[in-house]
Amino acid sequence: METPQIDNNATSNNRVIDLSHHLSDEARIRVANPLKDIMRVISECPVTDLITMANGDPHHSLYPFQQIMYEVPSIQDPSDPVTSWNNSGRTQIFHSYRDQECALPIRNAFQYSRAAGLVPCKDALTNFTNLIFAPPNHHVMLTFGNSDGLTKVFRIFGQKGDHFLTDEFSYPGITNCPLPYGVKWVGIKMDSGGIIPEELEKVLIRWDEAKLGRRPRLLYLVPVGQNPTGSTLSVDRRKKIYAIAQIWDLIIVEDDPYYFLRYNVPQTNCASADPDEFIENFRSTLIPTFLSMDVDGRVLRLDTFSKVLAPGMRLGWITSNKLFHLKLGEYTDSSTQPPHAFGQMFVTEMLSEHGWKIDGFCRWLRSLCLDYQNRLDFLLDVFQREVEPTGYAKRMFVWIEVFFEKHPRFVRERCSGGSPVVARTNTECLLKELIERLMSIHGVVFMPASTFAIPENALWVESDGHVPLSDRTRFLRATFAGTEDIIEKGMIRLGKGLREFFQE
Amino acid sequence: METPQIDNNATSNNRVIDLSHHLSDEARIRVANPLKDIMRVISECPVTDLITMANGDPHHSLYPFQQIMYEVPSIQDPSDPVTSWNNSGRTQIFHSYRDQECALPIRNAFQYSRAAGLVPCKDALTNFTNLIFAPPNHHVMLTFGNSDGLTKVFRIFGQKGDHFLTDEFSYPGITNCPLPYGVKWVGIKMDSGGIIPEELEKVLIRWDEAKLGRRPRLLYLVPVGQNPTGSTLSVDRRKKIYAIAQIWDLIIVEDDPYYFLRYNVPQTNCASADPDEFIENFRSTLIPTFLSMDVDGRVLRLDTFSKVLAPGMRLGWITSNKLFHLKLGEYTDSSTQPPHAFGQMFVTEMLSEHGWKIDGFCRWLRSLCLDYQNRLDFLLDVFQREVEPTGYAKRMFVWIEVFFEKHPRFVRERCSGGSPVVARTNTECLLKELIERLMSIHGVVFMPASTFAIPENALWVESDGHVPLSDRTRFLRATFAGTEDIIEKGMIRLGKGLREFFQE
Incomplete structure (x- = not known):
């Protein structure tokens, strides 16, 4: 089989590629929840004094929460908040109020919401995503963490008889997920730099559709701190892999829970007290994501708070093109529903003017990375000795x-x-x-x-x-x-x- | 087709019926997450001073939560806490601490956990379930609310070509859920008392497997305050439906979000200040559930906090026989993961000695029911007038x-x-x-x-x-x-x- 050619006339930043042929039968057939449709009709109705007897949600006056307070580490010593917290124990408090002003009040947060999440939380994470990853043209959908997010992604693309591509060593909690409905995995050879682009290409070229069914169209990767090998894909490999994805029409699922915990990178100029300067310096230490280079809309990126706040947060987000965003939303409406109020309130307060703000969160991320770096260095020392x-x-x-x-x-x-x-x-x-x-x-x-x-x-x-x-x-x-x-x-x-x- | 006969020798409380033939292919094929298997092996290892380098979860010293405080209505005036709260605004505070003593400390709550949920929360809900519903022999598995729970239940039973049974008017947010993977619904005729047992039987008797595929084996019901009709199944209908389920080997999915909000029931003797007496009186006002009569293990009951605390809780639980419990757990491990720490901590504190305790929660439920009763009565009055x-x-x-x-x-x-x-x-x-x-x-x-x-x-x-x-x-x-x-x-x-x- 000859290698297909990419259409080079279509590589501008604003092109829209139709990727709908990637959707699974299930994702195609699924219909929107008609009640949510009616909510949309209501929100567009021009009658000013509209009374709705349609919606049976509990009234917010019956939610038994007056206030929720989260006591968290203080970012007052901004150079290394994790260490500073462990030493001084100094804390600050974020408040979610039912009725007083805050970034996401209890009375709104605990209602049923749209699939993508509560607007203030979705907006806060969209801001963060745009600031840090600068994706060309993508939308943010909240999840219950990456395990939930990947379940949804796999269901909207994979179906019986399909093969997905991934690293030859991969985390079985995730790779087990689509097996029961008949999707198989193809492992691609790795070295110390992670998945080898040439090996990926080899599998695609050699693929025999008569024997194996249709050629794989989805590549699942953990590009930073791959689980279990710990390898991180270089920028060069990322570019090669994205080019292969364009040629072979692959969807790239970028599962990146350890993105902010990349080790052995220069941490220069990260001490600035000026928020904007700090964020800019912090950004410059980060490796470009697949999302940031995704002119086609073929990347779905999954972020989560599990590794940078705590696993029990069960909160994350998927950034994708609009069509996939809609399909993930339809699945969310007919399965998990959008995430819990607690996590959305916490994150919204944290990123708001009342909380750490984006630069404070970035300071926390950098400080956490330093802490892990110290633990890693310690392990390496003892490994070398023992x-x-x-x-x-x-x-x-x-x-x-x-x-x-x-x-x-x-x-x-x-x-x-x-x-x-x-x-x-x-x-x-x-x-x-x-x-x-x-x-x-x-x-x-x-x-x-x-x-x-x-x-x-x-x-x-x-x-x-x-x-x-x-x-x-x-x-x-x-x-x-x-x-x-x-x-x-x-x-x-x-x-x-x-x-x-x-x-x- | 003749009506099958039930084996009357097998109706004792302790019998174990093999219901494994109900499982979908997907549920049969799914394997446990091997990493969770290894955690089990570790927990059973007799070495006393075991060091584990296997588990890569973030260390609890890095979770940025020192304390979480929930300010909630006071149950000090226990006769009608909802009204009393709306009038006095009197509140109390539940605390989740990282290191101090509480019912479910932050350091444990935010870790990855077993599919059924964190042990203290699962135990608290198991206690509550046993006390209120007294099921014969069932197990509790936490969910992200009933929409998530039903998604999991439908996936472990239904597959392409199957039919599920339900009320002829039903909530599409739920009934849409299994359509995309090829499960169809059969609506059973209803009257003001809800689904009509004789109509259910008629459908089963008349079913032509040659034309329609295999006879339906799952009945989905909302037995109290059915959505949308508001009807509640009488005890007599429940018994008839359970008997039909035994004869025709049906699984009953009892989705009961409004169970504690049943109206027009005698509220006598509910004023007792003694906790045990109050709980006993409260219980006596409740209608027997399908779960409570489930000697066969063919009922899966779904409870949720969405209607009695708030929708944004995204926390509920499924009570089922052990086999289905295991299968739901395998699905949870390979999809959503167990629920968020926030809700589990809140519920555990609420039901604990430090919180409202079970009787306080029951007082809240009863008070909420009275509040809704007043709103309903008001609607009925205005309806009659206007x-x-x-x-x-x-x-x-x-x-x-x-x-x-x-x-x-x-x-x-x-x-x-x-x-x-x-x-x-x-x-x-x-x-x-x-x-x-x-x-x-x-x-x-x-x-x-x-x-x-x-x-x-x-x-x-x-x-x-x-x-x-x-x-x-x-x-x-x-x-x-x-x-x-x-x-x-x-x-x-x-x-x-x-x-x-x-x-x-």
């Missing part, structure tokens, strides 16, 4: 490669008879054994790479000398989200455990 | 029947040629016209019954003299959730509008 000297493992971020070929019971056998010729090893068994011994004998738990491996489809792995994914599944995932004490003990135990395992 | 004298309408709860046959342009024509012989009228057009005129000329909005009508399937409407649903679609839905001023103006305008419409 684990590397064993000679049995090396690390890529927190993705620890174990040299199973050094193990006395390591076996490689050439499978004969079959074509292609493939060398199979017992890596899988040894990894399982190591994980179990580390836990039961040495008292330390790691995630095995096998948990994240996307099963290979035999049909499209057809080159001689191909190393099966199961034999490349030789990694442990560590975390540095814990305290120094936990990190230190964990690494000491890993060092000991590896020595004991390899020198049995 | 609308009934026109002679063009009567009401059943807030479901207002309009006598379109009195309209000068009303037409009934016998469709000839077809079989069965059906009389068609122009009710549909007149209803649409009336709604539009009420809004644009009289400035009052009602929901037309057409919004709620479940389309009839021609194949199973085969009796001569059958009145098509479109000709029975002669109702307006009103609400009494608003203030007296709104209700009064609305009814005056309806009276005027009807006169003008009929006397054109």
